[in-house]
Amino acid sequence: MSNQRLATTSVVTALAPLVWGSTYLITTEFLPPDRPLLAATLRALPAGLILLLITRVLPKGIWWWRAIALGVLNIGAFFYFLFLAAYHLPGGVAALVMSIQPMIVLLLGALLLRERIMRQHIASCVLGAAGVALLVLEPKASLDGIGIVAGLLGALCMASGIVLVKRWGRPEGVSLLAFTGWQLTVGGLLLLPITLISEPFPDHLSWKNIGGFAYLGIIGALIAYVLWFRGLARLPALAASFLSFASPLCATVLGYLFLHQSLGPLQLLGGVAVIGSVVIAQPRRGRAAPTAAPPAVAEPAALQESPADGTTAGTAR
Numbered sequence: 259m260s261n262q263r264l265a266t267t268s269v270v271t272a273l274a275p276l277v278w279g280s281t282y283l284i285t286t287e288f289l290p291p292d293r294p295l296l297a298a299t300l301r302a303l304p305a306g307l308i309l310l311l312i313t314r315v316l317p318k319g320i321w322w323w324r325a326i327a328l329g330v331l332n333i334g335a336f337f338y339f340l341f342l343a344a345y346h347l348p349g350g351v352a353a354l355v356m357s358i359q360p361m362i363v364l365l366l367g368a369l370l371l372r373e374r375i376m377r378q379h380i381a382s383c384v385l386g387a388a389g390v391a392l393l394v395l396e397p398k399a400s401l402d403g404i405g406i407v408a409g410l411l412g413a414l415c416m417a418s419g420i421v422l423v424k425r426w427g428r429p430e431g432v433s434l435l436a437f438t439g440w441q442l443t444v445g446g447l448l449l450l451p452i453t454l455i456s457e458p459f460p461d462h463l464s465w466k467n468i469g470g471f472a473y474l475g476i477i478g479a480l481i482a483y484v485l486w487f488r489g490l491a492r493l494p495a496l497a498a499s500f501l502s503f504a505s506p507l508c509a510t511v512l513g514y515l516f517l518h519q520s521l522g523p524l525q526l527l528g529g530v531a532v533i534g535s536v537v538i539a540q541p542r543r544g545r546a547a548p549t550a551a552p553p554a555v556a557e558p559a560a561l562q563e564s565p566a567d568g569t570t571a572g573t574a575r
Contacts, residue, residue: 264493268540271489272501274482279508281478282352283516285344288470290460294345295453298337300471303446305480306333309439317440321429325440328426332419333445339412346405355409357390357506360539362417363499370425371495378538379496386535390506392528417499423487424495434491438483493541500539503532 289297310316317325343352361383367373428437460467490498507529513519 264541267489267492268497268501268536270485271493271498272504272536274486274489275502275504276508277478277482278502279505280512281340281474281505282344282509283512284470284473284478285341287516288466288473290463290467292345293457293460294341295338295449295457296459297341297471297474298334299446299449299453301474301479302333302337302442303450304475305483306439306442306444306446308480309435310443313433313436313439315432315436318429321432324426326444328419328422329441329444330448331415331422333441334448335445336412336415336419337445338449339408339415342408343405343412346402346408352405352409354387354390354506355406356413356416357387357503358410359413359417359502360386360496360499362414363420363496366417366421367424367495370421373494373496382500382535382539385531385538386500386503389528389531389533389535390503392524393506393510393532416502420490420495420499423490428491434484434488438480438487442479442483497540500536503536507532 285297340356343355347355364375364379364383368375428434489501493501510519510521510525510529514521
């Protein structure tokens with residue numbers, strides 16, 4: 259894959275974490291208070307069922323338990339911890355805690371994908387975390403133990419999902435839409451009974467609440483996850499994981515535009531550092547492929563691209 263196509267793939271994939279960066283704003287300003295399980299369930303399950311209805315493909319054989327594992331890591335558990343952190347921490351602090359995720363991918367990639375840990379990878383992790391800290395952490399930011407633990411567990415789920423998808427690939431003949439639908443549905447079904455038991459349904463839903471749930475389900479899950487899984491199939495695991503730094507960048511910009519939050523010189527410096535860490539971590543043409551490529555798979559015509567350079571793997575985050 260040429261450098262231009264690699265750059266295009268990275269930019270398109272980064273649209274997903276950019277959308278996810280709006281989760282903090284939508285959660286605090288549009289959704290009913292103290293309903294993290296409900297928010298996670300309504301974000302995942304409707305989108306997954308829509309994709310299953312469109313594709314009408316179910317897992318077979320070993321892919322039943324793999325789909326369950328990926329659905330739990332990428333969707334069910336991750337969504338819950340994400341919303342729990344968003345409810346218990348300011349958006350900036352939550353994003354800072356989650357920024358440990360590329361470091362976990364770096365370690366898991368070395369263990370499970372046999373990817374070499376290079377100096378620029380370590381530099382990218384340090385630079386990215388420092389950039390996120392400058393970007394989103396305010397001196398008076400409040401810390402909450404539940405929120406911090408939730409953020410760390412969410413980062414672990416996301417990192418594990420990225421690495422396992424790169425290790426397992428996507429089953430031959432299964433489209434990207436179907437693969438995405440499996441995971442969203444599994445995650446939503448996992449969350450549904452827990453939600454019904456643990457959280458009472460709000461007495462009243464305003465149109466503002468409904469709009470927030472619709473945005474998270476259609477834009478934040480269905481569309482964003484298709485883009486994310488598509489990019490993960492073509493990029494090395496670590497390079498894709500660094501694109502998640504677009505989330506705190508987006509959260510900071512939205513906070514400045516809509517919540518009247520400050521944006522000073524240190525935050526601007528943090529933004530530059532975040533962008534720099536992402537650029538350093540991205541693959542270049544001629545660099546050795548980090549892992550063996552899983553079997554190529556067919557995709558819907560609208561989603562097809564020329565094959566990646568040895569990184570065509572199955573999707574997931």
